[in-house]
Amino acid sequence: MSDWSLDGSSGVPLYVQLRQQIISRIITGEWPPGFQLPTVRQLAVDVRINVNTVSKVYSQVEQEGFIVTQKGKGTFVRSELSWRQSAQGRGEELQQFAKLVKEMADAQGISLGELMEVLTDMRNKERPS
Amino acid sequence: MSDWSLDGSSGVPLYVQLRQQIISRIITGEWPPGFQLPTVRQLAVDVRINVNTVSKVYSQVEQEGFIVTQKGKGTFVRSELSWRQSAQGRGEELQQFAKLVKEMADAQGISLGELMEVLTDMRNKERPS
DNA sequence: TCCATTGTCATAGTGTACTATTACAATATA
DNA sequence: TATATTGTAATAGTACACTATGACAATGGA
Numbered sequence: 001m002s003d004w005s006l007d008g009s010s011g012v013p014l015y016v017q018l019r020q021q022i023i024s025r026i027i028t029g030e031w032p033p034g035f036q037l038p039t040v041r042q043l044a045v046d047v048r049i050n051v052n053t054v055s056k057v058y059s060q061v062e063q064e065g066f067i068v069t070q071k072g073k074g075t076f077v078r079s080e081l082s083w084r085q086s087a088q089g090r091g092e093e094l095q096q097f098a099k100l101v102k103e104m105a106d107a108q109g110i111s112l113g114e115l116m117e118v119l120t121d122m123r124n125k126e127r128p129s
Numbered sequence: 130m131s132d133w134s135l136d137g138s139s140g141v142p143l144y145v146q147l148r149q150q151i152i153s154r155i156i157t158g159e160w161p162p163g164f165q166l167p168t169v170r171q172l173a174v175d176v177r178i179n180v181n182t183v184s185k186v187y188s189q190v191e192q193e194g195f196i197v198t199q200k201g202k203g204t205f206v207r208s209e210l211s212w213r214q215s216a217q218g219r220g221e222e223l224q225q226f227a228k229l230v231k232e233m234a235d236a237q238g239i240s241l242g243e244l245m246e247v248l249t250d251m252r253n254k255e256r257p258s
Numbered sequence: 259t260c261c262a263t264t265g266t267c268a269t270a271g272t273g274t275a276c277t278a279t280t281a282c283a284a285t286a287t288a
Numbered sequence: 289t290a291t292a293t294t295g296t297a298a299t300a301g302t303a304c305a306c307t308a309t310g311a312c313a314a315t316g317g318a
Contacts, residue, residue: 140305168293168294168295169294169295169296170293170294170295180295181296181297184295184296184297187295188295188296198294198295198296199294199295200294200295200296201293201294201295202293202294202295203293203294203295204294204295
């Protein structure tokens with residue numbers, strides 16, 4: 001599924017969205033340890049943003065322990081040991097957010113099943129394969 | 130839960146975060162129809178941002194049909210939530226809600242895939258088949 | 259060695275989020 | 289009528305997200 005969905009008009013900065021999608025790929029295992037990420041220049045072309053913005057994201061994600069970059073070689077996913085801790089904190093945020101979503105759905109008499117159905121459609125439309 | 134969690138270092142604009150938390154309160158019923166929202170000045174103090182930023186958020190949320198503001202009086206949750214009523218039936222309502230959920234997820238750096246995974250677990254635990 | 263590829267950095271320009279400050283308009287109350 | 293409170297608006301300054309461009313450093317292969 002290696003395509004991207006960046007929304008330049010959502011108010012959320014591009015580098016935040018890109019970072020999220022990269023980390024998501026790593027955590028889900030789509031990009032396993034040792035996997036070489038797209039080059040900064042290639043990714044910049046793919047998602048149609050500037051090289052500097054991609055570089056900024058890579059640096060940040062490296063700071064968080066998910067990847068390691070090497071000049072002249074490329075950028076690679078680190079072993080799981082390195083980012084498990086970061087992933088844990090992220091998981092807790094996720095739980096909290098999911099709980100809120102459920103509360104909101106309940107308040108409107110919307111079941112999680114219904115909601116997820118629509119979200120699935122929404123995601124499929126966003127990334128036309 | 131009437132406190133706020135604005136993260137000024139998350140990269141997500143404050144006005145985006147504040148908008149979502151306000152809408153969330155309205156949808157969950159914590160702020161029912163007719164409820165008077167904090168004054169722009171009070172909210173500015175509470176969340177430690179500028180009055181103009183709060184005012185910008187209120188204007189936006191009013192545009193979306195959730196609240197109505199009156200000079201000299203205050204800002205109130207609308208009695209008929211127009212974003213719901215204007216929607217033609219339950220399908221539209223669902224779409225609107227799902228869209229909001231996606232916006233909120235984006236703003237928190239959470240992908241729909243991750244969210245749905247957690248929601249699925251949550252549902253399975255609720256009603257073990 | 260030469261050359262292409264990798265990530266990084268510096269500079270400069272544009273747009274916007276956020277701030278502080280001040281002033282104004284509409285409303286409620288004494 | 290005064291006074292306080294409400295939301296709104298104008299101005300100006302700071303910070304940063306994003307861009308384009310060009311140059312540099314490390315790596316690897318011909």
